[in-house]
Amino acid sequence: EAGVTQFPSHSVIEKGQTVTLRCDPISGHDNLYWYRRVMGKEIKFLLHFVKESKQDESGMPNNRFLAERTGGTYSTLKVQPAELEDSGVYFCASSQELYEQYFGPGTRLTVT
Amino acid sequence: LAKTTQPISMDSYEGQEVNITCSHNNIATNDYITWYQQFPSQGPRFIIQGYKTKVTNEVASLFIPADRKSSTLSLPRVSLSDTAVYYCLRGEGGAGSYQLTFGKGTKLSVIP
Numbered sequence: 308e309a310g311v312t313q314f315p316s317h318s319v320i321e322k323g324q325t326v327t328l329r330c331d332p333i334s335g336h337d338n339l340y341w342y343r344r345v346m347g348k349e350i351k352f353l354l355h356f357v358k359e360s361k362q363d364e365s366g367m368p369n370n371r372f373l374a375e376r377t378g379g380t381y382s383t384l385k386v387q388p389a390e391l392e393d394s395g396v397y398f399c400a401s402s403q404e405l406y407e408q409y410f411g412p413g414t415r416l417t418v419t
Numbered sequence: 420l421a422k423t424t425q426p427i428s429m430d431s432y433e434g435q436e437v438n439i440t441c442s443h444n445n446i447a448t449n450d451y452i453t454w455y456q457q458f459p460s461q462g463p464r465f466i467i468q469g470y471k472t473k474v475t476n477e478v479a480s481l482f483i484p485a486d487r488k489s490s491t492l493s494l495p496r497v498s499l500s501d502t503a504v505y506y507c508l509r510g511e512g513g514a515g516s517y518q519l520t521f522g523k524g525t526k527l528s529v530i531p
Contacts, residue, residue, distance in 0.1 A: 311462070340518070350463070350521035363518060398462050405517035406451050406510055410462030 309333065311401050311411035319417045325387040328414045332381070332401030338362075339382050340408060341374060345395035356382060389418045423507045428526040437494040439525050441507030444488050452483060452490045453519065455506045463506060463521075467492070494527075502529045 312331045320326050332339045341353040353372070354364040358379035367374070371390070376382040386393055396415050400408040424442040431437045443452065451470050455463035467474055469481040469490070480493040494501060504524040510517050 338517075342519070342521075349523060350519075352518035352520070355518060366518065400462070406453060406468050407465045408519065410464065412460070413462050 311399055311409050313397075313399050313411040313414050315414060316412065317415045317417070319419065320389055321419055322391055323388045325385065326389055326416060328384045328386075328397050328399075328416070330382045330384070330399030330401075330411060332399070333409055336401035336403050336409075337379070338402040338405060338408075339376060340400040340402075341382070341384055342398040342400065342410075343395050344398070345392065348395075350398065353384075386416070389416075391418050394418045422520060422522045423509060425505075425507050425522065425525045427523065428528070430528045430530060431497055433498055433529055433531050434496050437497050437501075437527060437529075439492045439494075439505055439507070439527070440489060441492070442489050443507070443509055446487050446509055450509045452481070452487075453508045453510055454479070454481065454492045455508060455519075455521075457504045457506065457524070466505075468510075497527075497529045499529050499531065501527065503527060 314329045318326050337358050339356040342350050344350045352366040354374055355362045356376045359376050373385045394417050396413040398410050398413045400410045402408045451468050453468040454466045456466050457463045467479050467481045469483050471483050474481045482491045504526050506521050506524040508519045
């Protein structure tokens with residue numbers, strides 16, 4: 308069974324540019340989560356989808372971040388415009404049950 | 420958000436049993452305790468979860484006393500490949516959502 312995949316593995320962009328991260332969850336998992344770790348900090352929750360609906364987006368830092376999950380399959384996280392403080396590792400996770408989440412390898416975002 | 424407290428780091432020789440204790444004094448009635456493992460450049464990986472008493476799987480055991488204010492992850496006979504960061508997490512749920520709150524974790528180093 309394929310795990311959670313994320314694309315790209317690493318992205319380097321300039322401040323002010325737009326970046327879109329993609330997450331493909333494990334097939335059949337209705338729950339999809341986004342987390343991120345900014346430099347030197349702990350992993351923080353961003354939001355939770357159940358199928359195509361946003362169940363909880365309390366962790367989204369500001370309106371420069373837009374997450375979508377059209378059709379309830381893969382999800383995208385767009386940062387527009389990117390700022391220096393957005394640099395970090397963005398993790399996606401999916402789950403069938405709420406408690407056991409399967410994480411992807413992460414996308415390392417560097418904003419210069 | 421209330422967090423968990425665990426040792427910053429631990430060292431162990433190969434073949435020994437490792438116990439990592441976590442404090443969660445403010446755990447809520449509906450919170451589970453979940454442990455994750457993370458290797459460098461990878462996403463966190465679910466190890467075990469529990470609510471009360473003892474849970475055992477093929478990887479580890481989890482002990483949670485009756486007051487649920489702490490928990491202990493037990494790794495039997497560790498090997499070099501168990502060197503990783505271990506996170507003790509409270510899952511904060513409500514209305515169908517379940518966000519994991521990561522702390523700094525315990526960096527376990529297994530030495531030959």
